[in-house]
Amino acid sequence: MTDMAAPDVPPASNIGPDAIEGRSLWQDAWRRLMRNKAAVASLIILGLIAFFSVFGPYALAWTYDQIDWDHVEAVPPSLALKHYLGTDSVGRDLLARTLFGGRVSLTVGLLATSVALFIGVTVGAVSGYLGGKVDQLLMRFVDLMYSVPLTFFVIILMVLFGRNFILMFLAIGSVEWLTMARIVRGQTLTLKHREFMEAARASGGSTASILIRHVVPNVLGVVIVYVTLTIPQVILLESFLSFLGLGVQEPMTSWGVLINEGAAELEITPRTLIVPAVFMTATLFCLNFLGDGLRDALDPKDR
């Protein structure tokens, strides 16, 4: 009786040449995001900050570690000396340092967060969806990791592998994914008992395809908001590690480090605090707007 499904049915003419192309959630989300003015503006500003951080230092007369030996002191902004935003207390160009610091901070923020996002979502979704022993095992491991103090963990890593930049991503990422995993697991648990998950199983979906097609898109809204909170956290964490001498080292710098130094000199040269702080706050603001925009864009109910 299934032979009425003979494969040689003529193509349904009634659909016509203008058959509507199927669109995916991602295409729809992108269109919705582009309609959100705050998100688009944030995206542009973030793009500019990233662009200048990467390419800006090449265009400047001074490099980040170059000391202006004629003026080993805080020089106020001066076009003649090509210190457009002045120098810090030892005569290094503030703009160059801020832009270079942006490179470090943005890279750490992006990479560490991507690591956290990837591990956290995978572990959380698998743990929540499979449940039982796997869940117990993974969550106890998360608890264990939580109980290890971060600085202690980083010091161990440093001792074992020597100090390097990549290690910092690893250390920060390996701490940040824990919360992500818990959030995703919680979301997955509530999703798991929805009828459409059962429908997905009934229609022959494998565990992997259900996780990718149903679980991940449905937890993404929450995850993205958390990501926009994680990036600033990571940037600050990096400055904390640097302060302890475990992160980036002089003359290398990052926004966190610059703000730290600037805060110490607040009364003498407030601009050493203000310049990096403006860059960082702008980035964080934009990330928040972008995160909200993405969350709304990924929710089909929000047209």
Add this chain to the structure above:
Amino acid sequence: MTAPLLQVKDLKVHFPVRTGGVVIGRYQALRAVDGVSFDLAPGETLGIVGESGCGKTTLGRAVLQLLPVTSGAVTWLGQEMTGLGAAAVKAAREHMQIVFQDPLASLDPRMTAGDIIAEPLRNYHPELSRAEVTRRVGELMEQVGLLPAMVNRYPHEFSGGQCQRIGIARAMILKPKLVICDEPVSALDVSVRAQVVNLLKDLQKTFGLAMLFISHDLAVVRHISDRVLVLYLGKAMELATRESLYQAPRHPYTRALMSAVPIPDPVKERAKPRIILAGDLPSPLDPPSGCVFRTRCPKATAVCAAKEPVRETSAHGHDVWCHHWRE
């Protein structure tokens, strides 16, 4: 008679329920389905009726192996399904699909109608081209009464009836041999119920489907079923052809259910004897001894408490599980 498509034999589904214990839980078996048997021929519709909590939904899920079966056999096309590995179950499920009760909840809110309908096809036939999938989805959408132009809409943009049509289309896209309809219309407005039931009937004719139609609505079941199985507390009470069951119900429980269905004629409706069932459904954690219906049965006697009734078959193959059905 053709070989049965599906054979269910003495199917039991028990869930462990924690009933006490602080550190080490004490568990008791909740007998959701407790020894149900039936056959289903190709193209046939078996209605399954009963109050909510009688195990009819569990029965449907167990046939599909969506739930672990405690004991008993589900034989699909001559192949025993219980205890099969995941891959074999998946292969068997290609020809048995399910339509769910809550139309909106059974659709992923972040997928478009087109993707939802295409999903089984992508799972079972990943080799099909995009164009072919789109074509089949469009074709089917028309068959279930949806405009193909709606492929890019999300579930929340559809009405309940339309959502259920999407759910039906998803179940039909693989051209299955059996569709389990789990209360497919009880969440819908009365005005669209008939449309959806008729749609199911039409599809059944076009595709030569067999159906398990699970519902608590006797009128709908009467409209669509060839045979009807009455369940109470996880056990079969009566199994008969539609005509035989609706004209001459034998089991006291079936009679009580029937008497609760209003007749659209006020004179007859008032004259009709009503059997009111006393009390609530007993807990499936602790079912009554003997006949499970005895706590509410107007005809119960001592023997009902002592002995569990076995299947007795009247003329015309009308099966009843009751000690006193002849009276």
